[in-house]
Amino acid sequence: MKPKKKRHPLLFILDIVIAVLTVILAISITGVIISSRESDAYRYSPNNYTYTVQSGDYRALAQDFVLAAYRPIPEEKITTEIRPYAAIADYYVSSFYLGIYRAMGDGERTQATEERLAQDREDMAFYLPEADKIDKIFDRE
Amino acid sequence: MKCPNCGANIGIRDEFCAWCGKPNDRASRHVQILKKYREKTDETKADIETQTLKRVPLFIRLLVIALLLAGFVILIIVVEHSWDWENQREQEQALRRAPEYTVVLDQYIRDRDHLAFRRFMNRHSISVYGHYGDDSYPYRKYRGYERVNDGFFLIVADVLYLYPYRSDSYQDEDNYVTRIADNVNSFYSAYERGLSDEDDPLSPEARAAAEDLEAQTRALLVAYLGVSEQDAAGIRTLTEAQRKLLIESAWSARKGGA
Numbered sequence: 001m002k003p004k005k006k007r008h009p010l011l012f013i014l015d016i017v018i019a020v021l022t023v024i025l026a027i028s029i030t031g032v033i034i035s036s037r038e039s040d041a042y043r044y045s046p047n048n049y050t051y052t053v054q055s056g057d058y059r060a061l062a063q064d065f066v067l068a069a070y071r072p073i074p075e076e077k078i079t080t081e082i083r084p085y086a087a088i089a090d091y092y093v094s095s096f097y098l099g100i101y102r103a104m105g106d107g108e109r110t111q112a113t114e115e116r117l118a119q120d121r122e123d124m125a126f127y128l129p130e131a132d133k134i135d136k137i138f139d140r141e
Numbered sequence: 142m143k144c145p146n147c148g149a150n151i152g153i154r155d156e157f158c159a160w161c162g163k164p165n166d167r168a169s170r171h172v173q174i175l176k177k178y179r180e181k182t183d184e185t186k187a188d189i190e191t192q193t194l195k196r197v198p199l200f201i202r203l204l205v206i207a208l209l210l211a212g213f214v215i216l217i218i219v220v221e222h223s224w225d226w227e228n229q230r231e232q233e234q235a236l237r238r239a240p241e242y243t244v245v246l247d248q249y250i251r252d253r254d255h256l257a258f259r260r261f262m263n264r265h266s267i268s269v270y271g272h273y274g275d276d277s278y279p280y281r282k283y284r285g286y287e288r289v290n291d292g293f294f295l296i297v298a299d300v301l302y303l304y305p306y307r308s309d310s311y312q313d314e315d316n317y318v319t320r321i322a323d324n325v326n327s328f329y330s331a332y333e334r335g336l337s338d339e340d341d342p343l344s345p346e347a348r349a350a351a352e353d354l355e356a357q358t359r360a361l362l363v364a365y366l367g368v369s370e371q372d373a374a375g376i377r378t379l380t381e382a383q384r385k386l387l388i389e390s391a392w393s394a395r396k397g398g399a
Contacts, residue, residue, distance in 0.1 A: 103360035
């Protein structure tokens with residue numbers, strides 16, 4: 001039997017370093033890939049918005065769906081699952097606009113906004129009670 | 142060489158003279174020396190090979206470590222800059238598709254659909270600032286209007302934040318009202334600049350859209366901050382300090398009334 005050749009201590013240490021670096025790099029790459037996929041999945045997931053609605057943070061919804069200070073959610077990404085949340089966001093912003101158009105005495109835009117609010121109410125589905133809460137925020141019965 | 146015994150011509154490696162048959166001592170020594178040198182050369186060669194073979198595994202490991210470290214550096218660069226690269230890609234696309242995009246943006250301006258204009262600009266990462274001094278930059282014409290549009294939506298964002306929490310004692314609503322007043326001042330500064338800017342003049346449609354935003358700002362102050370219609374009508378002519386005072390006192394009066 002051929003005697004096992006003894007590895008030099010330096011080579012042994014380098015092998016350990018390589019193994020550790022490989023594991024860390026693999027974990028880092030996997031993490032980056034997963035987080036980039038999840039951030040999109042999270043953004044377009046209903047779970048992301050359920051708590052926002054429950055806590056009454058309509059402005060956060062409005063920022064994501066309507067106001068879009070940065071990168072609005074594109075229309076094609078609004079699936080039937082997140083449609084109610086988009087409708088709440090739109091209802092919130094449209095309610096705000098309604099106050100402005102009424103104060104301006106702009107009948108045309110007031111009417112268009114009221115029609116939009118009616119459509120949003122339909123799209124809200126089981127979240128319809130949120131519409132009443134939003135009406136209350138803007139002092140509208 | 143000459144045979145040391147008979148003087149005949151013989152080769153340096155001939156161990157015996159072909160003429161007299163006597164042994165050639167010099168040839169024997171020569172052969173021994175040659176043999177020794179050959180052995181030494183072989184030893185040296187073997188040593189070199191052994192040393193080289195010892196260093197190859199070390200070299201390979203160091204190379205692998207260097208590659209792994211390079212992998213980390215590349216990963217960090219990719220993570221740090223991916224957002225910028227994506228933005229840059231979108232901006233280049235916006236430049237390529239400018240003829241198509243400007244038609245859409247012009248329509249939003251004509252329709253006074255300020256929010257849709259803003260959403261479109263953000264969605265396609267369109268910047269109104271191209272290369273400095275580049276008059277042919279296709280989105281440059283929106284500069285004045287975009288500044289007014291931005292100013293308006295800063296006010297909107299703050300009012301939308303203030304409103305749901307205005308009765309919440311944990312929120313410092315007065316700070317928000319002060320911020321709204323500052324944003325109203327910024328809006329009017331952008332508006333006046335937009336109307337008179339000779340470098341980036343507003344088109345007639347953009348001017349009408351900017352005027353609509355100014356009317357909406359006044360209506361917003363009336364509807365949501367308690368400013369009277371009469372005061373709102375003259376707000377454009379006020380100084381910044383007067384505007385701030387007007388908005389803050391209108392809000393206080395509204396709160397007191399509520």
